[in-house]
Amino acid sequence: MIDFVRQTVLPYFGIRTNDAKVSPLGNGHINDTFLVRWGDGELVLQGINTQVFKTPNALVENAHKIAKHLSGKRERELYALQVVKPLKTDEGQLAIDLGERGFWRAISYLPHSLSIEVVTCEDEAFSAAKAFGHFSSALSDLDATQLEDVIPQFHHLPGRLEQLQSAVEQDVHQRSAGCREWIYFASSQQALLSELAELSPKLPLRICHNDTKINNMLYDKRDMSSLAIIDLDTCMKGHLMYDFGDMVRTFTSPEEEDSTALDNVHVRESIFAAICRGYLSELGTVLSEDEKNSLWLGARVICLMIGVRFLTDHLNGDVYFNIHHENHNLERAANQFTLYKSLLEQETKLKVYLS
Template sequence: MITLVRQSVLPHFGIVAADARVAPLGNGHINDTLLVRWPGGELVLQRINTQVFKQPMALVGNAGMISRHLAVKAAAGQYDLKIVSPHPTLEGQLAIDLGEDGFWRAIAYLPHSHSIEVVQSAQEAELAAKAFGHFARALSDFDATRLEDVIPQFHHLPGRIAALKQAVAADSRHRLAQCRTWVDFVRAQQGLLSELAQVSPQLPLRICHNDTKINNMLFDKRDMSGMAVIDLDTCMKGHLMYDFGDMVRTFCSPEAEDSTALTRVRVRPEIFAAICRGYLAELGEVLTPLEKQSLWLGARVICLMIGVRFLTDHLNGDVYFHIQREGHNLDRAANQFTLYQSLLEQEAPLKACLA
């Protein structure tokens, strides 16, 4: 891939291949991400997975609009984080489509940035939640309907469960026998679907990040202060309870999302409380009363839903999420369902953090 980048991609961004150093960056599940450094600067180069993002121009267009809006807010003193802005091609385009060689875009690289995979302290959790809340607050006056849905019904639990049912019925890779217990577990969560159907239609549409993992918030490694919210690929209209839920999902466990040490996978209440403090410190005046009540629902829905997505991909043959080992997506699914169970077991004290 690096040879392809040097020969076919870098020239479109005005970079001489002989002068550039190219190396993999991060560990995302979907896109291929590279860090490019040359004497004139540095940028992040991404090959967008067009099997997942079937309208990649909509993706880069959404990200461009959000970056411009945040720049206006920053100029007015209303946005304190750094902005990950697009780096256009020599022709002034936000991306370049090379057909079979991929759809590529470049974005600014932020020096001194640092990401983490597992939250180690309540301070880290509160700082990151505050950053995601600050991001949402800055976008609260942006008309969410202006953004295109790059993945329609992305956070639609009934649709995700329907896809699981299809995967179970097909059992195309003959994997059902090894995960039938988890399939039955999902089927038993009908009460959550009913609650979601009642609450969701009453919530206002907001611009949501839709992927508020801890590694999508950058810290400044010089002092570990909050630096930037990154990865705007899934920014679409939706409900903020899902952004809250994804923070709970990715901040609260002391184990990584693919850990097989299920006895250690749990919701740490002190981390959950820190998320509530940080997020509500920024959005307390923005959220409607029902939105605030929905945050607990969002935490449960996201933990269950991502488990359903991992389980579905396992049954389908690992066609969506990158894997590093046999059964990787099944391990991820078991991990997320275990975290979901931990939420239910601690419902009373965790809900009290939102009061």
């Protein structure tokens, strides 16, 4: 793969040296991402997974519109973070489509950047939540309908539960017998659907990041200040309760999302409180009252829904998320359902931080 990237893909972006150093970057589940360094230059190169993102041109156009808007805000000192920008091909295109050999795009690389996988303290949670809130606040005056839906119904719990049921019924890989406990548990959470049906129509459409994991906020490793929001692949119109929910999902547990140490998977109250403080410090005057009321629902829905998606992919033969060993997606599902249970158990005390 690296030889192919160096010899075939990079020349489209004006890099024609065999001295370019290409190395894998990050641990994303979906795309192939590489850091490319040559001479005094560097960039990030991504091979977009077109089985997941079936309209990859829409993805790069969305990212371009967001980067342009944020760059304009930054020039006027209205946006404090760095902006990851798309880099065009020699022919002025945002990406290159090589058919069966992949759909490739390049973006700027931020030196001195650092990502983390697990939040270790309140300060990390606060700064990351504040950064994601700042990102959304800066985009609040950009018409959300300008962005195309790169994955329709991405955060649609009823549809995700239907997909799970279909996977169970088909059971193509005969895996359902090994996870009946989690299948039953997920299917028993129907009450969330009624809450969604009642509240969702009251919420305005916003430009949402839709993947606010802790490792999608870069720190400046020189002083651990917030540097940039990255991975704009799933930016679409939607409801901000899901961005809040994904922060709760990925910040609050002391374990990574595929940890099998389920006894240690729980929502840390102090981290939840720090998320609320950071996020609302940037969006408190932007969010409507209904949006503020939706945040607790978003936390529950996302924790459950990601577990459902992992479980569905396990049953379907691991066709969506990259796995590193047998039952990896089942382990991820169990982890997320355990975190969801912890969220429910602490509802009374956690909701206080949103009031």
